[in-house]
Amino acid sequence: MIDVTEQKQRVAVIGGGITGLAAAFYLQKEAKEKKLPLEIVLIESSHRLGGKIQTVRKENFVIERGPNSFIDNNNSMAKLVKDLGIEDQLIRSEAGQTYITVNEKLYPVPAGSILGIPTKLSSFLASDIVSWSGKLRATCDLWFPRSRIQEDQPLGKFIRRRFGKETVENIIEPLLLGVSAGDIEQLSLEATFPELIEMEKEYRSLMTGMKKALSEISHDDSKGIEEQRSFQTFINGLETLIEALEGQLIDTTILKSVKVESIAKTAHQVTLSLNNKSSITADAVILATPHLISQKMFAKQGLLQGLQDIPLTTVASVSMAFPIEAMNESFTGTGLTVARNSDFSITSCSWAHRKWPSFVPAGYALLEVYVGRSGDEAIVELSDSEIEKIVLQDLNRVIPLKGSPLFTVVSRWKEAMPQYKVGHAQRVELAKQELNEHFPTMKLVGSSYEGTSLPNCVDQARSAVDELLIKLFE
Numbered sequence: 001m002i003d004v005t006e007q008k009q010r011v012a013v014i015g016g017g018i019t020g021l022a023a024a025f026y027l028q029k030e031a032k033e034k035k036l037p038l039e040i041v042l043i044e045s046s047h048r049l050g051g052k053i054q055t056v057r058k059e060n061f062v063i064e065r066g067p068n069s070f071i072d073n074n075n076s077m078a079k080l081v082k083d084l085g086i087e088d089q090l091i092r093s094e095a096g097q098t099y100i101t102v103n104e105k106l107y108p109v110p111a112g113s114i115l116g117i118p119t120k121l122s123s124f125l126a127s128d129i130v131s132w133s134g135k136l137r138a139t140c141d142l143w144f145p146r147s148r149i150q151e152d153q154p155l156g157k158f159i160r161r162r163f164g165k166e167t168v169e170n171i172i173e174p175l176l177l178g179v180s181a182g183d184i185e186q187l188s189l190e191a192t193f194p195e196l197i198e199m200e201k202e203y204r205s206l207m208t209g210m211k212k213a214l215s216e217i218s219h220d221d222s223k224g225i226e227e228q229r230s231f232q233t234f235i236n237g238l239e240t241l242i243e244a245l246e247g248q249l250i251d252t253t254i255l256k257s258v259k260v261e262s263i264a265k266t267a268h269q270v271t272l273s274l275n276n277k278s279s280i281t282a283d284a285v286i287l288a289t290p291h292l293i294s295q296k297m298f299a300k301q302g303l304l305q306g307l308q309d310i311p312l313t314t315v316a317s318v319s320m321a322f323p324i325e326a327m328n329e330s331f332t333g334t335g336l337t338v339a340r341n342s343d344f345s346i347t348s349c350s351w352a353h354r355k356w357p358s359f360v361p362a363g364y365a366l367l368e369v370y371v372g373r374s375g376d377e378a379i380v381e382l383s384d385s386e387i388e389k390i391v392l393q394d395l396n397r398v399i400p401l402k403g404s405p406l407f408t409v410v411s412r413w414k415e416a417m418p419q420y421k422v423g424h425a426q427r428v429e430l431a432k433q434e435l436n437e438h439f440p441t442m443k444l445v446g447s448s449y450e451g452t453s454l455p456n457c458v459d460q461a462r463s464a465v466d467e468l469l470i471k472l473f474e
Contacts, residue, residue, distance in 0.1 A: 008039040009472050014260050015288035016044030017051025019446045021245040022461035023286045024252050040252040045259040049246050055237030062237045062359035063319045065411035069231035076455040084244040093231040093355045096334025102170050106398055116172030119211040134166030142205050152422050156184035174337040181313045181373035182419050191420035263297045284441035284468045291448035304431050312415035315372035316380045318391050320405035322365045331399045345371050345379050346394045384410040418448045
C-alpha cells in the first residue's frame with residue numbers, strides 16, 4: 001500500500017485520456033506556481049496514454065484513428081497549447097466546400113449555414129437540397145413563436161418544429177451530428193446544444209439568432225470568422241498533444257497498465273484497490289474514466305447506478321490512402337456527410353489531403369471515412385476487408401474512384417461514443433451530488449458528462465482541479 005505522506009496531499013487521477021492528462025497537468029502546474037504541498041498520481045489501465053486520441057504515422061502519412069481535430073470556441077485548447085509550449089505546431093484546416101449526400105446525389109452545403117441553420121436566406125433558397133415546399137416550411141422559423149416546453153426535450157423535436165421535417169433531415173441533422181453517430185430523436189437538446197435554447201429565448205427565430213451570432217463574430221477584432229470556426233490540429237497529428245502532456249508530467253507519478261477495481265472511504269481519505277493486488281490512499285480523486293467503468297468502481301456501495309442509463313454507440317473510422325490519380329477530378333470538395341434517410345453505410349467522408357495537406361506525401365490522397373451510428377452498428381463487426389469493400393461501394397455511388405487503396409487503416413470504437421439522451425443533464429447532476437455526499441473530495445469528469453469535444457474535456461478537467469484545490473487548501 002502507498003500511504004499519504006504527512007507533508008503532502010495526494011490527488012489520484014484515474015484515467016489517462018485527454019481529460020485525465022489535462023487534470024494532472026493543471027494540478028502539477030498549480031502546485032508548482034502556488035507552492036502547494038501536492039503529490040499527483042495518474043493511473044491508466046492500458047499500456048498507453050491518450051484514450052481515443054491515437055495517431056498513426058505511416059509511410060509519411062498522418063492518420064487519426066480517433067478524433068482528428070477540434071474547434072476551439074472558448075480558447076480552452078489555445079490556453080493548454082500555450083502552457084505546453086507547442087503553439088508553433090498548431091495548424092488550421094484548409095477552407096473548402098462540404099457536401100451532403102441525399103439519395104445518391106451530392107449537394108453543396110448552402111453558404112452561410114451554421115450547424116445546418118441558414119443565415120443567408122438567398123443561398124438557402126437557391127439550393128436544390130430541399131424542395132420549395134420544404135424551403136417555405138423552413139422559413140416559418142422567422143415568425144414561429146418560442147417553444148412553451150420548459151423541461152428538456154429531444155433535439156429532433158425542437159429543430160423540426162422550427163424548420164420542418166425535410167430541412168432537418170437533409171441539412172441540419174447531418175451537419176449537427178457529424179461523426180457523433182447519435183439519434184436526434186433521442187438526444188437531449190439541453191445537453192447537446194443548449195445555445196439553441198438561449199437563442200430561441202432571446203431572438204425567437206434561430207435563423208435570426210444565428211445570423212446575429214455570426215455578425216458578432218465578424219466584429220471580433222482578435223479573430224476572423226473563418227479562424228474562429230475552423231478546425232485545428234497539430235502538424236504531426238493530435239497525438240502531439242498527448243506526447244506533450246506526458247512529457248510535461250515530470251512531477252507526476254504515472255502508472256500504466258494498472259486498473260482501479262474498487263474505491264472505498266477510509267477515515268478522511270480514499271483507498272483505491274488495484275488489479276495488481278496493491279492499493280493507493282489519496283486525499284482527493286479525479287475520476288476521468290468512461291461512465292460505465294466509473295460506476296463499476298462503486299459496485300459495493302451501489303453508487304452511480306443512474307449512469308447506466310447513458311447509452312454508448314459503436315463506430316469505426318476507415319482511412320484509405322490512394323495515388324492522387326485515383327481521385328475524381330470533378331469533385332473539389334473537402335468533405336461530405338450523409339443524410340440519415342439515404343441508403344448508405346458511411347456517415348461522413350473527409351478528403352484529408354485537401355483539409356490537411358501536410359498529412360499526406362506529395363502525389364497521394366487520403367480519405368477518412370466513418371461508418372456506424374445509433375441503431376445501425378452491425379457494419380463495425382465485419383472484417384477490415386468487408387468494411388473497406390462497403391465503403392468503396394458507397395463512395396463510388398456518388399464520387400467514382402479509380403482503383404483500390406494502397407492501404408487501409410480500420411479503427412473500431414465499440415461502445416465508445418456516449419449519447420446524451422433527454423434528461424442527461426439532470427442524470428449527471430444527480431450522479432455528482434450522490435458522489436459528493438459519499439466522497440466530497442472526488443470529481444467526476446470526462447466525455448460522458450458535460451461535452452464530448454476536446455475543449456469540453458479540457459474545461460471539465462480545469463474546473464475539477466480548481467474546485468478540488470479549494471477544498472484541499474482553503
